[in-house]
Amino acid sequence: MAEETEGKNETKLPLEGSLRKSDQALVVKTTPPELLETANKLKEQGYTTVVSLSAVDYPKDGKMTLIVHVTGYELPPGYPKMVEIQVDLPRENPRVPSLINVWTSVDFQEREAYEMFGITFEGHPDLRHILLDPEEFKDLRPLRKDFVVKEENIMLKENWGDYRG
Amino acid sequence: MSQQSQILTRRIDKDILEVFIGPQHPGSGHMRIILRVDGDIIVEAEPDIGFVHRTMEKLAEGREWVKNQPLFERMAILDAANCTLGYIMAIEKLLGIEPPPRAKYIRTILAELNRIASHLYGMGIFAILLGHSTMYMWFFGDREVFVELAERLTGQRLTHSFFWPGGVRRDLPSGFKDELEKGIKYFEKRLKEYEVMFLKNPVIRSRLEGVGYISRQKAAELGIVGPNIRASGIRHDVRIEEPYAAYPELDFEVPIYKEGDALARTLQRVDELRESLKILKQAVNRIPEGPILHEKYLKMFTKVLKDVLETEKRVKLAPALFNLRPPKGEAYARVEAGRGEYFYYVVSDGQNKPYRVRVVSPSFRNSIVFKYVLPGHRVADLPAIYGSIDYFPPEADR
8 A cells, every 4th residue: 555655674584575664564465375385484483473364455456455463472683573464365255275274373363354354264174253143244244345334323213213112 | 932932952972061151241241162071071162252242443444543542442441541552552653753751651650550450350350250259359449549540640430542642631630649659559568468368378279270271382372462471481571572652761570470370370460560560650750741742733732722731731632633644554553451462453545534443452362262271171170261361351352
C-alpha cells in the first residue's frame, strides 16, 4: 500500500525484504509455493514464535493479503524484532500451505483466518471454526470487505410495537 | 413433546468419557473445555472458545480512529489501560508523533496500576478455584486500592479511555503522589501476609507444585506470553524488548522462574507485583514537568480549550482529535499487559476510519495451553492449571 515509506533491509538478517519506516518491521513478500521455505529460513534464524496470523482484504485490487508476524525470544543483535510475511492471494478460493509444522503457535490463528476470510490452510489437521458459530457462519466471511454489518436502529425501529405481540 | 426436544446420543470409544466443562463460567468468563477422560486422566482436551466473541476487528472498521478506544477496552476492562495503549501507540507510529515526557510517565503510572489490579483479579479467581475463599476476598479487597487510585487519576474505575494519540487526557491530580505512596505502603505490608496465608500454605503448595509443567522449549513453541512464559524461564517482556512509554528511563527487573509449573506461575505474578510497586515509586518521583499533549494538537486548541487545560488540567475533547486522518500505511505496536503481550496491527488508507485493525490478545495466545498441556493430567488438577494460566475469556474472544 505505501511503497514510498519503505527502506532497504539494513539489518543483519540475511533475507530479502524491506524495512518499514513507521515501525521498523522487516516486510518479506513471498508467494504461496515459497511460503514454507521462507518460514523455515526464518525459524533457522531464531524466529521461534508467530505473534499474529491474519489477512487484509483488498476487493478493489481483487486480492487478499495474508499477513504473518513472527518474532523470537533470543534474536542476535541487529536482527529486526518483528518480521512481517506478506502473501498475496486471490479472493476466489485462496489456498496456502499450513505453517503448523513450522510453528505450532499458528494453530488457533489459522483457524481464525479460515473462518474470518475463508483462507484454506492445506495440511492443517483440524481446520474448523473457532470463535464463530459453524452453522450460522458456514458461508459468511465476516472480515472480508463485502460483508456488511447490518445496523439496527433499536430505539426508532419501524413497527416496533408489533414485536411485542 | 416435539421430536426436537429429544437429546441426541452417539457412541464413543469404550472406556473414554467425554466431559463438557462450561460454558457457564468455569472460571472468569464463558468458555468451554471439552475433555476426553480415561478414568480421571485427561486423554484429550479441546478448548472451545468464542462464547463472548464480538468481532471487534470488524466493528473497528466502522468507527473513527479514537472512538475505537472504548471498544478495545471491553476486551479486558480490568486491564483497560494496557489493552488500549498498543492501539494508541500504533496510531502514533502512523502519525509519526511521540507524546511529551510527562504524558509518557502518566501512561506508565496508569499502566502499572492496571497491571497490579489485573494480577490481583487473576489471583483472586485462582484462589477461589482452589477453594481458598479467604484469599479470594483479600485479593479482591486489595485490588480496590489500585482501582481507586486509577479513578483518582482518570475519573473512571475501570474503563478509563484515558489516552489520546500524542498524550493523555488528564494531568496528575493534586495530592496524588501522597495517596499513591500510602497505597504502596499498605500493599507492601499485605504482600508479606500473602506469603503466610497463600504462597507458603502447604495445601496450596501441594496442589500447585509440579502441576501443569511447561518446559522452556514448549513455551516458546506454543507462543504463550506474559507471566506464563517467564515462569518457564524465558525472559520475554515487551517493556524490555521494545521499550515504550517511560519504561526505558526506569529501573526495574523482569523476574523469571525456571520451574514452569503452576506454583512458579503464581510466584511469578507476586514477584511482578513487587516490581510494579518499584516502577510506580520511581515514576511518581521522577515525573518531569511539561505539557501532557503533543504540541501539534495544542496549537489547534481554541482559547476555551486552552483555558480548561490550564485551570482544570484536563484535555477537553477537541474536534481535531476526533477527525484524525493518519497517512496511508501500516504499523504494528505491542504492549506488555498484565496477562502478556498485546499486539496491534493497523492499516490506514488515509480516511478518518481504520481500513483494518488486527488485535491479538494474550489470552488468545495462552488458550493453546489447554490443548497441548492438559492431556496427561488428572481432572482434579484442571482448576489449578486453568487458574495459574490466568485465562480471561472476553480477552481471548475479542
